[in-house]
Amino acid sequence: MMRIILLHHAGGDKYSFREYMDLLKPELMPIALELPGRGDRFGEPLLDEMEDITNDLMQQLHPYLDEPYVILGNSMGALAAFLLTKSLVMNDLSLPKHIFLTSRRCPDSYADYAKIAHLDASLFWEGIQKYGGCPQALIDHPELRELFEPILRADFKALENFTPEKPFKMPVSATVIYGTKDRISLAEAEGWSNHFKDVQVIPHQDGGHFFLFDNAPFVINIIKDTIGRTS
Secondary structure, three states: OOEEEEEEEOOOEEEHHHHHOOOOOOOEEEOEEEEEOOHHHHOOOOOOOHHHHHHHHHHHHHHHOOEEEEEEEOOOOHHHHHHHHHHHHHHOOOOOEEEEEEEOOOOHHHHOOOOOOOHHHHHHHHHHHHOOOOOHHHOOHHHHHHHHHHHHHHHHHHHHHHHOOOOOEEEEEEEEEEEEOOOOOOOHHHHHHOOOOEEOOOOOOOOOOOOOOOOOEEEEEEEHHHHHHOO
8 A cells, every 4th residue: 555654834743634644545544744842742852954854754754665655745844845855865765656745835936935933922923824724723822822832933943944955856756736825826836846857736726825624635636646647
């Protein structure tokens, strides 16, 4: 059975994919990875550099390289999926059969990335809300904000400090899915073609930044159909 490695968004954890864990079966075996400082790894120190995040994910992925697999990365997880694949290529390790990247502009377009990790609490949370899809319960409850703010700050610091290197095309095909109501343009989505040998771009006409969770059947149909054709 094909494995699908799930990489969560900024502020997320492996439980972000709870709906996907059932819907991806029986065709796929979902494996959700999780960064430290959240979920089951809440007691571990947070990471705030993409290099450290990539290394952590590589250690988690290593036991699954013995069987065919694909990767799904959402938002920050999409950038992590890209960097993880690059590390696999550089170390001559088993590559994913396909990569699904959702809600993330291509690395070449990061020059104007809005930076919020250094802002005070009120401005930081304003920036978070602009991404769309942030639960109102989180905004309304100081206790929840206090719990999640360090996690989100670390994740956004990692994203904001990331500096892309000169692109080279990796020998892996990718599907890029983005919501047309997100802050991602078609050109920024198509820019992923600079990094993968073959890229299919699919817009979701009514999707915001977190359309992945609002439209799970739409995404899962694309994943299963693509893997069926790839296999």
